[in-house]
Amino acid sequence: MIEINDVSKSYKRDHAPEVKALDNVSLRIAKGEFAAVVGPSGSGKTTLMNIIGLLDVPDSGSYKLNGKETSELDIDELAELRNKQIGFVFQQFHLLPKTTAKENVELPLVYSDRTKITGLAEEALAMVGLRERMSHTPEELSGGQQQKVAIARALVNNPEIILADEPTGNLDSKSGEDIMEIFRDLNSNGRTIILITHDKKIASYANRTFVIVDGTITEEKR
Amino acid sequence: MITTRMLKSGFKTAWSHKLRATFMIASVMIGIASLTVIISLGKGTQEEVLSRVKKFFSATTINVMSGRVRMQGTHAKMDPTTTLKLSDIEDIAARIKTIVSWDAGQVELDKSASFNGQNAIVSLHGHMPSAEAVWNLVITEGRFFTKAENDGTARVAVIAPDVRKELFGDSGPIGRQIGIEGVPFQVIGTIAPRGPDPHGMSQDDQIIIPLNTMLKRTVNLDYVIAAKFIVTDKHAVNSAAEQITQILRERHRINTDEGDDFTVITPQAVNDMIRRATRVFNLYLPMLSVVFLIIGALIVANLMLLSVSERMKEIGLRKAVGAKSKDIQLQFLIEASSITLFAGSVGFAAGALLLLPITKMIDVPYTISWSVMLFCLAASSFIGIAAGFIPARRAAVLQPVESLR
Ligand SMILES: Nc1ncnc2c1ncn2[C@@H]1O[C@H](COP(=O)(O)OP(=O)(O)OP(=O)(O)O)[C@@H](O)[C@H]1O
Ligand SMILES: [Mg+2]
Numbered sequence: 001m002i003e004i005n006d007v008s009k010s011y012k013r014d015h016a017p018e019v020k021a022l023d024n025v026s027l028r029i030a031k032g033e034f035a036a037v038v039g040p041s042g043s044g045k046t047t048l049m050n051i052i053g054l055l056d057v058p059d060s061g062s063y064k065l066n067g068k069e070t071s072e073l074d075i076d077e078l079a080e081l082r083n084k085q086i087g088f089v090f091q092q093f094h095l096l097p098k099t100t101a102k103e104n105v106e107l108p109l110v111y112s113d114r115t116k117i118t119g120l121a122e123e124a125l126a127m128v129g130l131r132e133r134m135s136h137t138p139e140e141l142s143g144g145q146q147q148k149v150a151i152a153r154a155l156v157n158n159p160e161i162i163l164a165d166e167p168t169g170n171l172d173s174k175s176g177e178d179i180m181e182i183f184r185d186l187n188s189n190g191r192t193i194i195l196i197t198h199d200k201k202i203a204s205y206a207n208r209t210f211v212i213v214d215g216t217i218t219e220e221k222r
Numbered sequence: 223m224i225t226t227r228m229l230k231s232g233f234k235t236a237w238s239h240k241l242r243a244t245f246m247i248a249s250v251m252i253g254i255a256s257l258t259v260i261i262s263l264g265k266g267t268q269e270e271v272l273s274r275v276k277k278f279f280s281a282t283t284i285n286v287m288s289g290r291v292r293m294q295g296t297h298a299k300m301d302p303t304t305t306l307k308l309s310d311i312e313d314i315a316a317r318i319k320t321i322v323s324w325d326a327g328q329v330e331l332d333k334s335a336s337f338n339g340q341n342a343i344v345s346l347h348g349h350m351p352s353a354e355a356v357w358n359l360v361i362t363e364g365r366f367f368t369k370a371e372n373d374g375t376a377r378v379a380v381i382a383p384d385v386r387k388e389l390f391g392d393s394g395p396i397g398r399q400i401g402i403e404g405v406p407f408q409v410i411g412t413i414a415p416r417g418p419d420p421h422g423m424s425q426d427d428q429i430i431i432p433l434n435t436m437l438k439r440t441v442n443l444d445y446v447i448a449a450k451f452i453v454t455d456k457h458a459v460n461s462a463a464e465q466i467t468q469i470l471r472e473r474h475r476i477n478t479d480e481g482d483d484f485t486v487i488t489p490q491a492v493n494d495m496i497r498r499a500t501r502v503f504n505l506y507l508p509m510l511s512v513v514f515l516i517i518g519a520l521i522v523a524n525l526m527l528l529s530v531s532e533r534m535k536e537i538g539l540r541k542a543v544g545a546k547s548k549d550i551q552l553q554f555l556i557e558a559s560s561i562t563l564f565a566g567s568v569g570f571a572a573g574a575l576l577l578l579p580i581t582k583m584i585d586v587p588y589t590i591s592w593s594v595m596l597f598c599l600a601a602s603s604f605i606g607i608a609a610g611f612i613p614a615r616r617a618a619v620l621q622p623v624e625s626l627r
Contacts, residue, residue, distance in 0.1 A: 055542055056623040075619060076546040082622075083544020094539050094626060098238035103231065110231045111544035117227070153543070 001192065002029040002052060002161075007061030008215075009047055021047040022058070023215040029194065029208075031160070034187045036203035037196045038220075039212035045196045046091060046165055048212065052194060053086050053163045054078045083111050087154030089164035091196075093146050095138040101125060101149045102134045108157040124152040127182055143170040151179060161192045168202055180205045225552070228545075232553035235536060236561075239529070243561065246525045250565035250602065251572065253518030257598050258573025258590070259580065260514070264507040266588035272496060275420050279492040281456040284463050286311075286449045286470070291485040303483050304445045308433070310473050311449045318451075318465050320458035325349055325356040326449040328436055335385060335429060337400045342388035344429045346402060348436030348446075356450055359430075364396040364411035372432035375439055380411040382428040402429060405440065456489070463488045519602050523609030526558055530613040537617045538625030550618035551611065558610030562603040570595055 009022040021044040029035050039045050050056040051063065054070060063070045065081065073081070082088075087108070095104045105121040125131050128148040138146050147170045154162055162183070168176035176199075184205060187193050195206060203209050209220040236243055279285070288306035292299045311326040328348040335344045353359065354366040359380075367378050379400065386395055395409045407429075416425040437443050453462050463486050470484050530537075537550055577588050617625050 050623050053542075055626070056621050075621075076548075079541060079544050079546045082542060088542060090542075090626075094535065094542075096235055096238070096536060096539065099235060103234060107231065107540065108543040110227045111540070111546070111549060157544075 001031040001066050002027070003062075003064040003067075004028070004052070005062045005064075007051060007058040007063060009044075009051065009056070009058050020215050022051070024061070025212075025215070025217045026061075027210060027217055027219075029192065031192055032187070032190050033208060034183070034193045034206045035195065035208045035210060036206035037194065037210045037212055037217075038198065038200070038203050043212045044215040045212055047215075048217075049163050049165050049194070049196055052161075053088055054082050055088075079111075083108060083157065085160045087157065087159035087162045089147075089150050089154045089162070089167045091165040091169070093138075093150040095146055095149060095153075098137050098139065100135045100137055101130060101141065101152075104138070104149055105153045105156050107153060112157055114157075120156055121152070124156040125149070127155060128152045129178065144172070144175055147171060148175075148179070151182070155182075155186070159191070161194065162186065163194050163196075165196045166198070167195065168197070168199065176202065228549055228553060229556055232557055235533075236557050239532075242525065242529060242532075246522065246529075246561055247565040247568075249521040249525070250518060250562055250606065251569035253514060253521070254566045254569030254595075254599065254602065255573035255576065257514045257518075258570050258595060259576055260510060261507060261595070261598075262573070262577055262588040262590045263580075263586055264510075265591045267586060268507075269589050270587045274418060274422070275492060275496055279420075279487070279489055280452075281489050282453050282459065283489065284451045284453065284459060284466065285487040286314075286451070286466060287485045287487065288445065288447050289483060289485070290481070291487070302447050304443075305474055305483050306447070306449070306470075307445050308437070310470060311446065313473065314449075314466055314469050315451070317469060318453075318462050320453045320462050321451045322454055323352050323356055324449060324451045325353045326433060326446045327353070328433060328441065328443065328446050330436075330441055333403055333429075335389060335400055335402050337389040337395075337398060340389045340391075342385050342427075344385050344402075344427050346436065346440065347428050347430045348433035348440075349430055350433055353430065356452060359416075360414035362412050362414050363394075364409070366411055367432050372434045375435045376432060377405065377407045377435060377439070378410045378431065379407040380413060380430040381409055382413055382426045382430075383415045384424070384426040385429055386412050402431075403440065407431065459488055460490070514598075519605035519609075522562060522602065522606035526606060526610035527613055530554065530610065530617065534617055534625045537614065538620075538622045538627075541618070541622040542626065547615075547618040551615050554614030555607065555611045558607045559603060562606035563599075566599040566603060570599065 004025060004027050007022055007025045008020065011019045011021055025048065037045050037048065051058050054065070057071065070078070096107070102121045102125065105124050106117070109117040109120060122131060122134060125134055128151050130145060130148050130152065133141060133145060138149070141149065147167065151164070151167055154164065164183070168179055171179060180202060183193050183195065193206070195202070197203050211218050211220050286306070287300060287302070289300060289302040308326055311324065315321050315324045330346045333344050333346040335342045351367055351369045351372050354361070359366065366380055367376065371378050379402065381395060389395070389400060390398070395412060398409050399406050400409055401407070419425050431440070433446070451462065451466070453459055466486055467482065471482065474483055476483065540550060574590060581588055
């Protein structure tokens with residue numbers, strides 16, 4: 001379902017040398033797979049996730065999602081695809097400040113065309129074990145709890161693909177394992193999961209592991 | 223359905239920044255409130271001046287003042303001479319056929335009047351018997367004085383409401399003897415309240431006595447301060463005014479290279495004065511309001527811009543989870559317009575409410591000008607909305623990562 005061919009992405013800034021964050025990356029991930037992307041800091045993992053998640057566009061190369069070339073889609077068509085098909089867990093959480101956990105989790109539902117949305121946010125929060133913290137704002141939650149709220153938000157609209165950038169980075173190993181169990185359940189229900197992590201142990205939950213170094217990707221054979 | 227969900231979410235986020243929202247609402251509110259007060263007071267004053275002036279000078283009236291009258295803004299500066307005699311006025315009335323009635327008068331301010339131990343400070347006016355008709359005086363009790371009383375320098379007086387109240391309270395004044403500067407006068411009539419004259423001075427503290435009595439018995443002068451002529455119709459005004467000027471210059475033996483020692487005020491001149499007066503109001507008030515408006519709008523624009531750049535992350539996040547460009551635009555548009563409209567309306571109401579205690583304190587009239595207020599409200603909302611909307615629209619069409627950064 002995800003077909004990436006020869007995708008490159010560079011960041012140009014004034015008075016600074018160009019950074020090639022992705023260099024001719026090609027990868028294929030089928031529906032229902034559980035993939036992990038590992039690599040050192042600054043190697044291009046987040047850049048790759050942004051492109052797979054349709055949050056950014058590559059400089060060159062092709063990205064087909066479900067057989068459709070994404071560079072042909074306009075900004076609103078991309079927004080609709082993100083809303084329906086992709087759930088994000090951002091590295092920096094990106095929760096709305098001073099807004100309750102429930103309202104944060106509800107955000108993707110706000111823009112979905114579902115008619116019935118009541119109860120869904122509570123359900124998603126229950127999955128990550130934060131039901132009782134529903135009316136707390138991010139300022140009143142620990143880093144780990146904020147991460148769980150971000151995960152609940154990624155799940156709430158029942159997307160086909162879940163993209164998670166270091167989803168266990170702020171959790172102790174017990175909570176990290178709980179979260180990985182949730183991802184594993186979602187995967188066994190047919191969801192495609194792409195996980196970015198530093199942690200080899202977390203990566204071992206996945207069926208496939210990609211290694212990214214200096215913007216070049218290789219699949220780790222097992 | 224989606225839209226209501228979206229707007230609800232947008233408002234919740236906006237309100238989560240309570241301090242900023244409150245500050246934004248407060249600044250628009252204060253701006254509009256002060257604008258309301260200033261414009262309403264200005265407009266009220268303007269209308270009062272105009273109605274006062276119009277009441278005084280009808281279309282068939284020619285006023286002649288002794289000395290040169292110069293206009294300073296909306297105020298007339300008088301500089302009376304001793305050269306305008308009653309005989310001048312009588313000669314004019316006899317020679318100009320279009321004059322149907324006339325009056326001449328003399329005034330002394332700050333005179334003391336007394337009755338039965340009660341004292342009042344009055345302005346003493348000497349007038350012709352014709353003054354009742356020429357000035358449209360309304361007699362409430364008794365009568366006005368007659369030609370015989372004027373010719374015979376009778377000591378009779380007609381008193382205005384304030385004088386009546388101060389000297390007599392609730393008792394009847396007609397037939398009583400009062401003292402004016404120690405000289406006994408008999409009260410023969412009272413007149414209805416007239417409000418202020420064109421200079422804003424009260425006319426209700428007057429005692430009116432026959433002009434002859436005043437000149438010969440009270441002040442011992444042989445000149446008058448002003449005269450008023452009423453002509454047949456308004457087309458007769460200009461030629462009558464020219465003749466008046468001619469006759470007076472002749473009688474006063476004024477050389478051609480010298481200026482008049484009197485001033486003829488025609489309805490035309492009054493109209494010019496009104497136009498000059500309204501120009502002041504019509505120019506300065508809107509200018510003042512525009513300055514206020516610009517200040518208010520700049521505050522709103524500033525806060526809105528700040529809000530949008532602060533909320534770039536929010537925009538990026540909303541887009542990442544599926545908000546379309548138009549969803550973001552609509553959210554910010556509605557947010558900006560409801561904040562400015564709400565704050566503007568509350569400010570308007572607060573300003574209108576403030577007018578009551580203010581006008582009670584400093585006794586100025588006010589008129590709320592709906593058109594000006596609506597314009598100000600619309601203009602400041604427009605600027606607030608533009609300031610909130612334009613950057614949000616720019617952010618709305620960016621790739622989500624660019625605003626998430
Ligand atoms: N907006 C940007 N402007 C300039 N350079 C950028 C930008 N974003 C990323 N980069 C650069 O691109 C490279 C890849 O960044 P990226 O965020 O994808 O790394 P990462 O693998 O996610 O790292 P980490 O594990 O630390 O999150 C880095 O060298 C980074 O400095
Ligand atoms: Mg990263």
